[in-house]
Amino acid sequence: MNFLKRTIPLAIAFIMGVMMAFQYYVPHEISQSLLKVVSRWGITIGGFAVFLGAYSLFHLHMTKIRRKLPGWGYSIFVFLGAGITIIFGLYNGGEFFWNDKQEGTMFEWMYFNVQVPAGATMFSILAFFMASAAYRTFKARTNEATILLIAAIIVMLGRVPIGTMISQYFPIVADWIMSVPNMAAKRGILIGVSIGAIATSLKIIFGIERAYLGGGD
Amino acid sequence: MIKKNRDIYIIFSIFILFFIVNIVYLSLGWLDLWGNGLGIITGAAFTLAMYSFLYKDNPVFKIAENLFVGVAMGYWIVITWFNILKPDVFETLIVPIFKDTGKAPQFTILFPTLLGIFMLLRFSKKLAWLSRWSFAFIVGLGAGITIPNFIHAFILKQLTFDSLFSTSIPVSINNFLVLLGVVSVLIYFFFSVEHKGVVGGVSVIGVWFLMIAFGASFGYTVMARMSLLIGRIQFLIRDWLGLLQ
Structure with a gap:
């Protein structure tokens, strides 16, 4: 049983990892179509993972409702929102889910009039919180903090008309900051992150990193 | 109350x-x-x-x-x-099995379908171990694709610098600053050597570059959120209330 539970997953990860790493260096048609097919398989498996996430969300809110935990009443709205959207989606404007997705259906209406405005507003709220956090924490106590503060102010002023009204050089300096020192530091970080990602990938392929197997035997 | x-x-x-x-x-x-x-x-x-x-x-x-x-x-x-x-x-x-569509059913799809179903068995106490096969496939696939792509795009390409001796002096200075920034940031993150003397001096320059990058990222993010905020306010004033044409 240990063979099925541990050895086979490690072997799958090893075979897939080695095969896909070498595939990159084989400029043959078969190699290219292998990448295409296997990547599509990965997307298909990922499609099933959406149901894993859905189960997890619904289970969490169902538990809240069942145990009457504080704020359990709001969890009903999760089911309401999901239920209505799924029903409209599967109804597919009268063509039902086994036919191609139709345009201008109630499902799309839900997307454009509920999800898009609510999502955009949620993210825009962060503008207030970031401004308030910056007001409380942005203090030029050290040289490094002063550099960070100046860079942030220049980039912000360089992106709005009031910056140009103060000085025509603000947008120019903001662009220079973004394309020279910012780009240099980001490159350094990216190289470090990539070396880390490659090291982790090698650990996964050779079975040293096994966290993805989860707990238990 | x-x-x-x-x-x-x-x-x-x-x-x-x-x-x-x-x-x-x-x-x-x-x-x-x-x-x-x-x-x-x-x-x-x-x-x-x-x-x-x-x-x-x-x-x-x-x-x-x-x-x-x-x-x-x-x-x-x-x-x-x-x-x-x-x-x-x-x-x-599924459709070609039960209906004549003129296309033969592609049984190779059974492989990712089974792995997808195995993933859902995560919630079964007895068969949860089967989900490991699916995760191993996805993780192995990702790891294998990551290695050559990251080496090519995020290491080798990022180590390509423009000439320090360009025809224009400002361009040459910018190219030098990019080189200095990348090297100093990498040295700052290199912890195998104690940050003293020359290494310490260069790593301080790296910190300055990092601070500029963090400040720039912060400013950029704030302005992106501001843009969203302006969009929402425009929606309320123009599309809903019709006060703005």
């Missing part, structure tokens, strides 16, 4: 005001209910409900937040069906 009552009055007053405004706009024909009016009213309701959090956490915000989570989940389930499961599994494997 008095404060709680005050909050209820505020929320109730805003709700009544929102209702009156919409009734007035609909009756005057400024909003077309069966055209895009209902959509605009719904969008405005969600926008105002979300912004009500700026006053304090309140039931209207919580209802909108939970509805948003539910709608987003429902949306992803339906989109996954139409974009992934329907074309890849239903139409290529």
